Amino acid sequence: MLPRLIKRQAPSKAMVFLSPILALLLTLLASVVLFLIMGVSPSAALHAFFVEPISSIYGLTELMVKATPLILIGVALSLGFRAGVWNIGAEGQLILGGIFGGSTALFFYEKTGFYIIPLILIMGIIGGMLWAGIVAFLKTRFNANEILTSLMLSYVAALLLNLLIHGPLKDPDGFNFPESRLFSDSALLPILYDGTRLHLGAVIALFFVGIGWILLSRTLLGYQIKVMGDAPAAGEHAGFSHSKIIWTTLLISGGAAGLAGAIEVSGPIGQLLPNISPGYGFAAIIVAYVGRLHPLGVLFAALLLALSYLGGETAQMKLNLPVAVTGVFQGLLLFFLLACDVLIQYKIRTSKKSESTFAPAVKSSIKSTSEVK
Amino acid sequence: MxxxxxxxxxxxxxxxxxxxxxxxxxxxxxxxxxxxxxxxxxxxxxxxxxxxxxxxxxxxxxxxxxxxxxxxxxxxxxxxxxxxxxxxxxxxxxxxxxxxxxxxxxxxxxxxxxxxxxxxxxxxxxxxxxxxxxxxxxxxxxxxxxxxxxxxxxxxxxxxxxxxxxxxxxxxxxxxxxxxxxxxxxxxxxxxxxxxxxxxxxxxxxxxxxxxxxxxxxxxxxxxxxxxxxxxxxxxxGEEMQAFQHPEKPILGDIRLKAKNLNMVAKDPLGISLKDINLLVHSGEVVGIAGVAGNGQDELLTALNGEHLTESGSIIIEGEQVGHLGPNKRRLMGMASVPEKRLGHGAMPDMNLIDNAFLTSYERLDFINHGFIDYGKTEQYANKVIKDFSVKTPNAEVPAASLSGGNLQKFIMGREFDQNPNILIVSQPTWGVDAGAAQTIREAIRKMASKGAAVLVISQDLDELMEISDRMGAICGGVLSSFYPIEEITVEKMGLLMAGVSLDDSVTDDVRDNANNDITNKSNQNAT
Incomplete structure (x- = not known):
């Protein structure tokens, strides 16, 4: 007899934490199968993927460099997802932040001043907020689905960056390559540890985890966010404005993504390129869910996803594996996580007796997937 | 054959x-x-x-x-x-x-x-x-x-x-x-x-x-x-209405809640629009509104408690026009309300009782301290509500959805009652609630009125309304009937009102009602 899903009396708190771990194990298992199919020794591949990148100090700092944008965006997206506001377009907001921050850096080319870096970061935040503000406006004014608008605006943002780099922001001495000038030193984030790329952004990201945590657990805004996500009508009963929550969460996530973009261009990259992000904005969605929409969980999840980026690069260099393995790994992780999350509300039974609970089980597993979208 | x-x-x-x-x-x-x-x-x-x-x-x-x-x-x-x-x-x-x-x-x-x-x-x-x-x-x-x-x-x-x-x-x-x-x-x-x-x-x-x-x-x-x-x-x-023990004639105070030509167009095409609602609730009385489900009860509650805004003059609390004010402003003026739907409207199913206690009480009871939520005070309040209304729950940290219907209703009622509101609006107070809890809730409603609150009860349960109300009317298709003192009410009359038929002798009552209002209004003006 096939195993059946039986609804639990109350959601399992243990499974909330166990589900990401179970999902990670299943992902590793699937990766082993994948490596075997590709004709690579699974142990060598797993070593290259998960151990080698972090077996040196430099590797660890690189991990934090990759994790920085994921933490910033992941924490901010968690706030929105908690409120039921599905911003899928953090990638575009990150690019706008890069454009705004990068343009500021280029504006102050070969100038010095302590104010330049703060200005770059602030402009980055503004850029991201503007992009997310469009989504909030369309949602509150026309009830346009934010999943679609935010996602589509990501592609517009990528094209906008390309346009600028092929045009006004192109390096005049750059042999017509689609790149901007290298930013001057006064526009580059200070390095925290000499000989590595670990920069100030990492501190900002950790600080943001703390802010997100306090906001969510101790402030009225955090409370309103949770109420709107759980029961919008109860929020209206209390007098909370739904559109205010939509605006606030979108501006926070847009601002954080824009900040991440500005940090990327004035940190590890140091100029504007056609591609300033390997999909951080999308990976941060996975980060938010693996981190259980909790700022502290997001921190760990961001490190895991950052490792997948590093591991993908190492595996490419050492084992000639395609770099797409990173994307496959991230996709598998989200896929297994969503599957394992069913176990928060349900338990598995392999009884022979056919029980009539199957129909409701199927119905609400549809519900739980639509909840996580 | x-x-x-x-x-x-x-x-x-x-x-x-x-x-x-x-x-x-x-x-x-x-x-x-x-x-x-x-x-x-x-x-x-x-x-x-x-x-x-x-x-x-x-x-x-x-x-x-x-x-x-x-x-x-x-x-x-x-x-x-x-x-x-x-x-x-x-x-x-x-x-x-x-x-x-x-x-x-x-x-x-x-x-x-x-x-x-x-x-x-x-x-x-x-x-x-x-x-x-x-x-x-x-x-x-x-x-x-x-x-x-x-x-x-x-x-x-x-x-x-x-x-x-x-x-x-x-x-x-x-x-x-x-x-x-x-x-x-x-x-x-x-x-x-x-x-x-x-x-x-x-x-x-x-x-x-x-x-x-x-x-x-x-x-x-x-x-x-x-x-x-x-x-x-x-x-x-059904005719088997038992003779009920009705409370003594209440001592009426000032008009606390008033709706005057209240109109509200339904947002949803299948919703009910409210048409020219006129309503008065005095301090010390319980006013009952009967009606078959889906005749505008929900709309009336949300218009009165501020979830849906209307023209400012159409709702008056203690003499002040509040139609344009949201729920929190009205709460600060002393209004409390309990919606019909418990999970999802009156309470958040997945959040615990402390968070649920905070939902409507934080402004009146000052649960925010320097911009941060004072969870200590909120928890004390949640525990007080649980104790005062004998809510059966292991502790205040369980999610609202884990409580039975009657217990959750007692908790939501208690959350509002323990704030000592001047005006209380309750929709379907005992729907789906076991008999014991229903009795507790009805007694609590009467007690609120005897303490001087103006109480409005919207219910489909006619027996219940006849037991606890001092005056009664009915809503049908978004139109509110005239109100009649409980002594003049019979099941037959209520049936007609619920079906939207107006009673012939209603004119006299209307006049009497209005005359009363005029007197109270005048005495108010004289007082000020």
Missing amino acids: AQPSEYLLELTGMRKAFPGVLATDNVDLKIRPGEVHALLGENGAGKSTLVKMIYGILKPDAGEIKFNGKAVNIKAPAHARELGIAMVFQHFSLFDSLTVVENISLGMDHASSMRELAEQITEVSQRYGLPLDPDRHVYTLSVGERQRIEIIRCLLQEPKLLIMDEPTSVLTPQEVEKLFVTLRRLGEEGLAILYISHKLDEIKALCHDATILRLGKKVATVSVDKESTGSLAAMMM
Whole structure:
């Protein structure tokens, strides 16, 4: 007899934490199968993927460099997802932040001043907020689905960056390559540890985890966010404005993504390129869910996803594996996580007796997937 | 004796049980050709279950259906249509972006060409006075015109029996008049009509016989001409009203809550718009509003508590115009409300009782300290509510959804009561609550009033309202009736008010009521 899903009396708190771990194990298992199919020794591949990148100090700092944008965006997206506001377009907001921050850096080319870096970061935040503000406006004014608008605006943002780099922001001495000038030193984030790329952004990201945590657990805004996500009508009963929550969460996530973009261009990259992000904005969605929409969980999840980026690069260099393995790994992780999350509300039974609970089980597993979208 | 039956449809001993409820039990029903037969009952009386069995949507647990004198086992709606049974549902199933003829062709069991169908539609619509252009798009049509599509769709199948489920709930009085003309003509041509409604005046105007259901059982089949609306209402609601212990006449204070020509247009097309609501609640009294579900109760509650804003002058709290103010401003002025739906409106299901206690109390009780939520104080408050109202729960940290209906209701009531509101609005206070908890809640409501609060109770439970109210009225289709002192109220009168029939002697009461208001208003003015 096939195993059946039986609804639990109350959601399992243990499974909330166990589900990401179970999902990670299943992902590793699937990766082993994948490596075997590709004709690579699974142990060598797993070593290259998960151990080698972090077996040196430099590797660890690189991990934090990759994790920085994921933490910033992941924490901010968690706030929105908690409120039921599905911003899928953090990638575009990150690019706008890069454009705004990068343009500021280029504006102050070969100038010095302590104010330049703060200005770059602030402009980055503004850029991201503007992009997310469009989504909030369309949602509150026309009830346009934010999943679609935010996602589509990501592609517009990528094209906008390309346009600028092929045009006004192109390096005049750059042999017509689609790149901007290298930013001057006064526009580059200070390095925290000499000989590595670990920069100030990492501190900002950790600080943001703390802010997100306090906001969510101790402030009225955090409370309103949770109420709107759980029961919008109860929020209206209390007098909370739904559109205010939509605006606030979108501006926070847009601002954080824009900040991440500005940090990327004035940190590890140091100029504007056609591609300033390997999909951080999308990976941060996975980060938010693996981190259980909790700022502290997001921190760990961001490190895991950052490792997948590093591991993908190492595996490419050492084992000639395609770099797409990173994307496959991230996709598998989200896929297994969503599957394992069913176990928060349900338990598995392999009884022979056919029980009539199957129909409701199927119905609400549809519900739980639509909840996580 | 194989004799052709004089009845078109004969139901005997129809029974259908759902988990935990016996929806219909041993119901008989007989309809002659050409008869307009009413199926009358309150919400939950089993009307829909019965017709769904006739139309093949539900399978009866027991009972026999005879159609044209032959026992039939109706397996599916298509089978019912084949036999000659058609049904117009309360909610239409039409595609807005398609034309009338396209919509009708989608619902036909036997396909014919669009042009032929359009001709048939025009012919039927002219014959029965149902003007309808087959080429119009549905989204351009009024609700009444959309209903015509459904009726014509049924008539094209040339049925012998037409079932109509509360067809007038979405129509204007003028459209109702036109519909009745059509239905009468159809009856004259020999079509049997089973007309489901709880509106007594419509049944008086249209139907020959009526079968009355109450709590899943048949009360009686009567000839409508021989009954008054009052006697029909009494049968519908049940006459076994026990003599209740009513509290002594309250000492009335100032007017605390007033609605003046309150109008609110429903946002959702199937919602109910509030029309010219006038209402007064004095300090110290409990005012009850009866009504069949879905007649604007939810809308009235959300307009009064500020979830939906209205014109500023249409709602007045303690003499101040508040129609434009949101829920929190009104709470600070002393208003508290308990909505009908507990999980999802009154409480957040997945959040714990501490968070749920915070929801409506944080401003009045100051649970925010330097911008941060004071969870210590909130938890104390949650525990006080749990203790004061003997809410059965292991602790305050369990999610609201884990509480039973009665316990959660006690918690939500307690959350509002322990804030000592001056005005309290409660919708369906004891719906789905066990008897013990219901008693606690009713006593608490009376106690609020005796402490000087103005209390408004909206409920479908007539017995409950008659037990706790000092004055009563009813809401029907978004219109509020006049209010009557409890001594003058009978079940019959309430039945009429709930069906939207105004009582003849209401004028005198109205005048008296208004006179009272004037006096109180004047005394208020003098005081200031």
